[in-house]
Amino acid sequence: MKILTTVKKVVDVELNIHVKDGAIVEDGLQYVINAWDENGVETAVQLKEDSGAETTLVSIGGGDNTDVIRRCYAMGIESGMHIDDPALEKADAFIYARVLQKVFEAGDYDLVITGKQAQDTDNGQTGIILAEYLGLPCVSNVIGIEVLDDKHLKVSRSGDAGTEIVALELPAVVTVDVSINEPRLPQMRGLMMAKKKAIEKMDLTALGTSADEIGCAAPKSEIVAFMATEKRSGGRKFEGDAAEITARVVDLLANEAKVL
Amino acid sequence: MAKVLVVAEIKQGVLKGSTAELLSKAKAIGAQTAVVAIGSDIESLLPDLVGAGADQQYIADDARLALFSAGPFAACVVDAARQFDADQVWFGFSESSKAVAPRVAAQLDAACATEITDVMFEQGHIEVIRPAITNKVLQRVRINTERMVAVVRAGAFAADPELAGSENVVRLAPPPADLKAVIKELVSEAGSEIDLADADIVVSVGRGARNQDGVELVKALAEELNAGFGASRAMVDAGFMAHNKQVGQTGKIVAPTLYMAIGISGAIQHLAGMNGSKVILAVNKDPEAPIFNVADYGIVGDLFEVVPILRQEIKKIRS
Numbered sequence: 001m002k003i004l005t006t007v008k009k010v011v012d013v014e015l016n017i018h019v020k021d022g023a024i025v026e027d028g029l030q031y032v033i034n035a036w037d038e039n040g041v042e043t044a045v046q047l048k049e050d051s052g053a054e055t056t057l058v059s060i061g062g063g064d065n066t067d068v069i070r071r072c073y074a075m076g077i078e079s080g081m082h083i084d085d086p087a088l089e090k091a092d093a094f095i096y097a098r099v100l101q102k103v104f105e106a107g108d109y110d111l112v113i114t115g116k117q118a119q120d121t122d123n124g125q126t127g128i129i130l131a132e133y134l135g136l137p138c139v140s141n142v143i144g145i146e147v148l149d150d151k152h153l154k155v156s157r158s159g160d161a162g163t164e165i166v167a168l169e170l171p172a173v174v175t176v177d178v179s180i181n182e183p184r185l186p187q188m189r190g191l192m193m194a195k196k197k198a199i200e201k202m203d204l205t206a207l208g209t210s211a212d213e214i215g216c217a218a219p220k221s222e223i224v225a226f227m228a229t230e231k232r233s234g235g236r237k238f239e240g241d242a243a244e245i246t247a248r249v250v251d252l253l254a255n256e257a258k259v260l
Numbered sequence: 261m262a263k264v265l266v267v268a269e270i271k272q273g274v275l276k277g278s279t280a281e282l283l284s285k286a287k288a289i290g291a292q293t294a295v296v297a298i299g300s301d302i303e304s305l306l307p308d309l310v311g312a313g314a315d316q317q318y319i320a321d322d323a324r325l326a327l328f329s330a331g332p333f334a335a336c337v338v339d340a341a342r343q344f345d346a347d348q349v350w351f352g353f354s355e356s357s358k359a360v361a362p363r364v365a366a367q368l369d370a371a372c373a374t375e376i377t378d379v380m381f382e383q384g385h386i387e388v389i390r391p392a393i394t395n396k397v398l399q400r401v402r403i404n405t406e407r408m409v410a411v412v413r414a415g416a417f418a419a420d421p422e423l424a425g426s427e428n429v430v431r432l433a434p435p436p437a438d439l440k441a442v443i444k445e446l447v448s449e450a451g452s453e454i455d456l457a458d459a460d461i462v463v464s465v466g467r468g469a470r471n472q473d474g475v476e477l478v479k480a481l482a483e484e485l486n487a488g489f490g491a492s493r494a495m496v497d498a499g500f501m502a503h504n505k506q507v508g509q510t511g512k513i514v515a516p517t518l519y520m521a522i523g524i525s526g527a528i529q530h531l532a533g534m535n536g537s538k539v540i541l542a543v544n545k546d547p548e549a550p551i552f553n554v555a556d557y558g559i560v561g562d563l564f565e566v567v568p569i570l571r572q573e574i575k576k577i578r579s
């Protein structure tokens with residue numbers, strides 16, 4: 001089984017993010033591997049270890065992606081490519097999906113693993129659109145994968161009414177949720193080895209396509225401004241005798257907030 | 261005039277409130293509206309579908325649609341969208357919607373906007389507002405295509421109680437089955453419990469509850485209040501709570517009148533799922549817990565001590 005796993009470098013959401021004049025203040029931002037993609041990488045590596053899968057990753061955009069890709073190498077991914085091109089500056093999910101389509105078609109993959117969503121966009125679209133473009137079956141929000149044979153997986157996804165069990169025929173696309181596994185921490189040795197591994201760098205031409213073919217000039221949507229979210233402010237906090245403060249708060253909920 | 265197709269949200273045979281909310285918004289902007297309902301044995305929902313306020317109803321009712329499968333569901337939505345000639349397709353917020361919307365967008369060559377909280381018809385184009393980066397910022401997004409598919413964040417639009425629809429039913433042919441991704445089984449976790457998404461009060465349990473006993477203690481409070489019972493991811497990962505009970509960025513988005521966070525620290529990913537609640541109550545033994553930064557009322561204390569008193573006091577006040 002040949003696996004292509006997608007990895008995006010995204011802004012670290014745990015740090016403060018400030019908005020000024022409709023744009024995010026770049027100063028002080030840090031970049032990390034998208035959390036869901038880390039689960040995707042872990043999924044791929046487990047499939048390598050348990051079922052002998054071959055693992056390749058692709059990351060698009062993001063400038064210098066070396067650290068992110070090396071981290072995935074250290075986790076056990078065997079090869080990786082980084083696609084970057086100035087034409088991708090305004091890429092939306094459809095454009096990324098078109099690029100991924102080219103990557104898929106240039107390889108001979110059985111399974112594409114993407115994250116359920118990217119932490120910077122929170123779109124949750126790219127993998128599903130890719131599957132549509134490729135005409136492949138797709139299961140999103142996957143929380144478990146079992147290999148049945150060369151051509152079939154049994155996957156579980158978290159759905160509205162419970163866990164849905166799906167028989168999936170390869171080639172296919174899955175998007176994984178963070179609940180699927182606990183990504184391993186790369187070890188020092190792995191990180192050292194990862195430094196020696198090559199990262200294949202490509203622009204759209206090297207990928208065998210062009211900005212025109214991908215439709216880079218016409219994103220279906222584009223962000224015109226960022227705004228600060230309305231911050232909730234903390235209200236009243238009660239400390240002291242549990243019986244007393246709890247009775248007080250229940251009274252406030254009923255008679256002040258009127259929500260009981 | 262804009263033509264908005266709303267995808268009906270049906271759970272366990274019941275039409276959910278999001279359907280009327282989305283139709284109300286569509287009407288408020290002067291759109292012509294239709295609703296598409298997909299499922300098995302849903303014919304009896306027709307009065308509710310009309311009542312939800314659409315000018316037209318598309319119904320795909322087939323035994324093979326009993327279990328959710330993104331491919332066939334998307335095919336039904338696309339079929340209805342084409343017949344209605346919709347330029348807007350709006351979904352309520354659910355896991356199924358998130359799976360189907362991008363498919364529909366790709367098939368209709370439409371833009372796709374997920375988790376929108378507002379939609380504005382500007383001159384010659386549409387703009388939407390949506391949170392991003394784990395709710396740390398809002399994006400204003402310009403839609404460049406004629407058509408848009410959107411998933412609307414829970415609680416974004418209010419239902420207009422005056423809204424009345426008219427009955428114009430079109431029955432859709434059953435879609436082809438997805439032979440390559442076959443839904444085999446639904447391991448149901450829902451039961452007859454109150455749906456988190458439309459509960460007036462939601463009580464959620466976090467790692468502070470430690471074990472099954474702690475979970476039962478908090479659950480009793482939820483039952484007392486007739487509230488939805490949710491959890492932080494920590495409790496889902498630990499196996500104490502079902503997946504579909506997770507509140508947060510990668511779980512359910514809730515916006516109840518009252519949200520009670522019991523033994524939950526208040527990580528940004530949890531907040532992203534509940535900070536649209538009208539009133540938040542937090543119980544946490546750590547006075548520095550970040551949840552207190554968003555809670556309207558905070559009780560600093562041990563939940564094992566506080567929760568039984570909470571139950572008692574609520575019982576008192578309600579009787």
Ligand SMILES: Cc1cc2nc3c(=O)[nH]c(=O)nc-3n(C[C@H](O)[C@H](O)[C@H](O)COP(=O)(O)OP(=O)(O)OC[C@H]3O[C@@H](n4cnc5c(N)ncnc54)[C@H](O)[C@@H]3O)c2cc1C
Nearest residue numbers: 466467468492493494508509510523525529530545546563
């Ligand atoms: C990509 C990604 C997506 C995520 N999505 C979600 C999501 O959708 N939903 C979600 O919830 N999380 C999500 N998380 C996880 C999130 O970051 C936190 O790890 C999680 O919310 C923590 O759960 P918790 O508050 O129950 O546990 P903890 O953070 O461990 O907090 C437990 C709290 O209980 C308090 N406590 C302990 N004992 C007691 C007691 N006896 N009485 C009262 N209080 C007590 C402690 O003071 C503490 O504040 C996500 C993380 C990532 C990376």
Ligand SMILES: Nc1ncnc2c1ncn2[C@@H]1O[C@H](COP(=O)(O)O)[C@@H](O)[C@H]1O
Nearest residue numbers: 006007060114115117118123124125126
């Ligand atoms: N620029 C990118 N490079 C690599 N993978 C990406 C990129 N954009 C999106 N993806 C993949 O698609 C998933 C969903 O992204 P999104 O649709 O933006 O939420 C991510 O978790 C990634 O796995």
